[in-house]
Amino acid sequence: MSGRHSNSETAVRVRRLEERLIAAGLTSDEQLDDILGKVLSGSPANGARVVARAWVDSDFRERLLADANAALDELGLSMSSGPVPVRLTVVPNTPTTHNVLVCTLCSCYPIALLGPSPSWYKSEAYRARVVRDPRAVLAEFGLTLPADTEIVVHDTSAESRHMVLPMRPEGTAGLDEAALTSLVTREGLIGTAAV
Amino acid sequence: MAEPRFAVGDRVRARPVDPPNHTRLPRYARGHVGEVVEVQGTWPLADESAQGVAAPRVEAVYTVRFPAEALWGTPSGHWVQVELWESYLEAVG
Numbered sequence: 001m002s003g004r005h006s007n008s009e010t011a012v013r014v015r016r017l018e019e020r021l022i023a024a025g026l027t028s029d030e031q032l033d034d035i036l037g038k039v040l041s042g043s044p045a046n047g048a049r050v051v052a053r054a055w056v057d058s059d060f061r062e063r064l065l066a067d068a069n070a071a072l073d074e075l076g077l078s079m080s081s082g083p084v085p086v087r088l089t090v091v092p093n094t095p096t097t098h099n100v101l102v103c104t105l106c107s108c109y110p111i112a113l114l115g116p117s118p119s120w121y122k123s124e125a126y127r128a129r130v131v132r133d134p135r136a137v138l139a140e141f142g143l144t145l146p147a148d149t150e151i152v153v154h155d156t157s158a159e160s161r162h163m164v165l166p167m168r169p170e171g172t173a174g175l176d177e178a179a180l181t182s183l184v185t186r187e188g189l190i191g192t193a194a195v
Numbered sequence: 196m197a198e199p200r201f202a203v204g205d206r207v208r209a210r211p212v213d214p215p216n217h218t219r220l221p222r223y224a225r226g227h228v229g230e231v232v233e234v235q236g237t238w239p240l241a242d243e244s245a246q247g248v249a250a251p252r253v254e255a256v257y258t259v260r261f262p263a264e265a266l267w268g269t270p271s272g273h274w275v276q277v278e279l280w281e282s283y284l285e286a287v288g
Contacts, residue, residue, distance in 0.1 A: 065267050087236065104221050131223065132267050151273035157219045158256045158278035159238045 035117070038080065042115035046077050047163055048184035050090075052177050055168040064090050072113070079112050079161065086112065090166040091154060093191075098149050099164045100138065100191030102130045103156040110161035114189060131155060141192040164191040174177065199281065205231045206287040207259060209279060217245035220283040222278035224275075228287050229261035232276065240280050254281040 021027045053075065054061040064071035068088040072078055079086045088110060089139045091099040103109065104127045109117035120126050130137045134151045138144070145151065154162050172180060187193035201207055211226035212218075219241045235256045241253035259279050264270040 104223070104260075105219060132263075133271065134273050135271065146273070149272075152260075153273060153275045155221060155275060155277045157221055157237070158241070158280065160235055162280060 012032060017115075020124065024054050039111055040115075042110075042112050044114050044186035044189060045181075047110075047114050047186070047189040048181045049075060050077065050163070051165055051178035051189070053186045054090075054165055055180055058175050061092075061165075065092060068163070077113060079110060086110070087160045088163065089160055090163050090165050091152070093167045095167070096148075096150060097152060098138075098145055098191065099152050099154060100134055101154050101156065101162050101164065102127055104128070105155075105157055108156040110162065110163055113161075113163070114186065118186065118190075124164055138192060141187065143193055166193075166195045167195055196241070199234050199237075199257075201231050201234070201255075201257055201281070201284065203231050203234065207231060207257070207284040209259070209277075210283055210285055212283075214242065218242045218243055218283075220279060221277060223266055224259075224261060224277050224279070227261055228281050229259040229264050229265070229277070231257050232260045233258035235278065238280070240282065242280075252282070256280055257284065261283070 018027075018029075018032060022029065048062065050072065054064050060071065060074070063074075068090045069079055069085060071090075072088065079088045093099055101109075102121075107117060107122040109121060111117070126137065131153050134153050135145065138151075154161060166184065168180070169183065172183070177184075183195055185193055185195065188195040206228055207230070207247070208228045209220060209224040209226065213225075235258060237253050237255050239251040240254050257279055258276050260274050260276045262270075263273045263275065266275060
């Protein structure tokens with residue numbers, strides 16, 4: 001927790017809760033610091049690395065789609081912010097199918113890999129509307145899909161987390177992996193942008 | 196833990212229930228028929244762990260794909276995939 005917020009009401013309540021949990025022997029300062037460190041190491045840049053590698057290495061792409069957690073290992077990344085790594089699946093966009101992620105019940109998101117979710121992802125408007133009319137919601141994000149592109153909305157309602165594998169943009173044949181990485185946005189990894 | 200009751204390709208109906216406790220069965224899916232597209236593995240039933248049950252039931256979790264027209268009544272070229280514990284589902288004959 002940053003010192004800047006240490007006097008806020010929320011911070012005081014969080015600290016009180018931490019102290020109760022520690023006193024009850026359920027956790028320790030060290031364990032909490034370890035978990036926070038892992039959460040804060042999550043970043044969309046991690047997802048971008050995974051995507052760029054999948055674009056340049058079709059064998060890696062296959063392994064990623066078959067077992068995303070194992071593929072993350074290869075890049076030194078993980079879905080672990082606690083004792084047990086969370087299961088990740090990666091869903092690939094194709095010329096005929098576009099994927100988009102939501103958690104209609106709350107705000108589940110692959111935080112350990114991608115860091116905190118954007119605020120709109122947690123909004124009731126996004127959560128309620130994207131399952132019902134994803135085409136219109138995506139258009140509001142500036143992503144207008146061809147009418148015959150099928151959309152799959154993934155509602156993260158259980159214990160897995162997901163990431164979208166965007167299609168490699170046209171005209172990028174000359175770019176190396178590092179340059180490709182810089183093209184990928186957080187919205188692309190959620191499915192509200194093409195890349 | 197018993198073998199998963201459903202397999203990929205099975206048609207299943209989300210139970211039309213309205214439990215008073217926490218559940219991960221979204222309201223919009225209840226009563227609707229979808230198709231199992233993945234058997235994810237097994238996890239403690241969230242409904243029970245949320246109530247502090249000491250040893251919650253461990254059940255298979257399935258990814259179930261519902262066509263938009265089944266959920267919302269109008270065809271709009273999309274699917275919604277929901278992740279559902281086994282006891283949320285019943286077989287469709």
